[in-house]
Structure formats: C-alpha cells, structure tokens
Amino acid sequence: MQQRPVQRLLILAMATLLTACGFHLRGTGGVNISDEWRSMYLVSSNPNSEFSREVKTRFAANGVQWQEDNKAANYSVVLGPERFSQRNLSLNSEARAAEFELTMRSTFSVRNSSGETVIENTTSSVVKQMENDPRNVVGKSEEIRILKSEMRSELAQQIMRRIAFYAAAQEA
DSSP states (O other): OOHHHHHHHHHHHHHHHHHHTTOOOTTOOOOOOOGGGGEEEEEESOTTSHHHHHHHHHHHHTTOEEOSSTTTOSEEEEEOOOEEEEEEEEEOTTSSEEEEEEEEEEEEEEEETTSOEEEEEEEEEEEEEEEOOTTOHHHHHHHHHHHHHHHHHHHHHHHHHHHHHHHHHHHO
C-alpha cells in the first residue's frame, strides 16, 4: 500500500529534475528571434527548390513572416544554392567503396532594409557518413535520398540558429 505514493513521488521528483536541468526532446526547442527580425524576404536563385522551401518552413515555424516584397521586409536573406558532394571514406576487399562521406553546404548572407550587408557571406555545412553495400544499389540510392532530405533540414536549421544568434547579439 505504501509503495504507490512513494513511486508517484519518485516519478514526480525525477520529472522535476529533468525539466530543471533544461532537458527537452530533440527538435522541440524553438529558436527565439526578436520582433525586428520576424519580417524577412528570401532572395534565392531557385525559390521553388526543396532547400528554399525548407528554409522558409523552418523560419516560419519560429515566427518569421516572409514578405512578398523586399521593401516590406526588415531583412533579406540571400540564399546560395545547396551543394551536395559524396566521397569514398574506405574501400572493401574488392576495392569498392565501403563507406561514403556525404556533405551538403550552402552560403547565405543577410541585408537590412536599406540594402547594407548585416551578415557577410557565411557557409553552413552538414556532414554525414554512410556505409555502402554494393549488392543493394537501389536501397542505398533511397538511403542517400533520405539522408539528403535530413541534411537539407539540418542545414536550414543551422542557418536559422546563426541568424538568431546574430540578432540576439545585436540586441545585447
């Protein structure tokens, strides 16, 4: 009879300790952007690319409103194209690639409403490793497609964090 209240108290204490230490599930922690930085315009050579859409989605999820006209926005994000590369890390006994390194990078800069560059050209990159099975070409192609999508998302999140960090530093 005494065990149930003790168990509940223990669970409550553990939950309190977890929240007190700043723990949160991965991907649930939003990025805080000041109100001045919440009005943006995206400059991209390919505004309908998957990467441009991912950047817009990430920023919008954190309170940024994308403007249709750069004159209505406080800041313009100039987004370079995503660059994807793949290289062999190791070879197997048959001299075939056993491991790949996948890299995705992009450059970005930010200009204010008067056209002055606020954040110079900055390169963001994401690197992942992947094992290769030469007998399963179709499966590995699909795995690379999925990894590219994840890397695109991480790259957009990285750009978001860098801009938010810069905005916070300007306020302080």
